[in-house]
Amino acid sequence: MIDQRGCTHAYDYDLLGRPTHDRVLDLGAGAVGPVRRLSTIYDTRGMVEKVTSWDDPRIGLGNVLNQVQNVYNDFGQQTHSYQEHGGVVNTSTSPKPSIPVFVRQRIGPMGNAVKDSCQEKACSLQ
Numbered sequence: 228m229i230d231q232r233g234c235t236h237a238y239d240y241d242l243l244g245r246p247t248h249d250r251v252l253d254l255g256a257g258a259v260g261p262v263r264r265l266s267t268i269y270d271t272r273g274m275v276e277k278v279t280s281w282d283d284p285r286i287g288l289g290n291v292l293n294q295v296q297n298v299y300n301d302f303g304q305q306t307h308s309y310q311e312h313g314g315v316v317n318t319s320t321s322p323k324p325s326i327p328v329f330v331r332q333r334i335g336p337m338g339n340a341v342k343d344s345c346q347e348k349a350c351s352l353q
Contacts, residue, residue: 232258239286245269250284262292273300277316291315 228236233255239248251264264281277296283289296316298307311321 228256234258237284240270243273245273248286250286252284264289270299272299272303274303274305279315296321 230236234251235253235255237248237250237252238246239250240287241247245267247267247299248287251263258319261282262280263284264286266277266279266281266286267275267279268277270276270277275297277294279293279294280292282292291314294311296311296318298309300306305322307320309318309323311317
């Protein structure tokens with residue numbers, strides 16, 4: 228496929244039809260930048276675990292330019308997103324922007340308000 232900047236892309240998918248690679252095979256006349264491939268890895272539940280940018284469109288070759296790694300709790304809610312701007316994520320040293328805790332209110336079976344407070348891997352009913 229050729230995009231609006233004239234770059235030629237090739238797309239790869241896994242057996243479930245999810246996109247795994249967006250490869251730039253040829254840069255258009257007005258396009259610049261080192262990224263030639265975006266790769267997506269999914270966890271066992273199908274959630275996006277990692278997104279990695281590479282300097283080579285060929286799978287298995289090239290250098291990692293940057294990476295994002297998502298972490299989810301048992302309910303499938305994202306709790307962390309590590310970002311590395313100069314290579315692969317190291318969960319010990321990569322920046323971890325905070326993801327806000329959400330509090331929601333629902334009505335219980337007796338018509339009373341039940342508040343769910345979720346953070347990290349635990350949710351509690353209050």
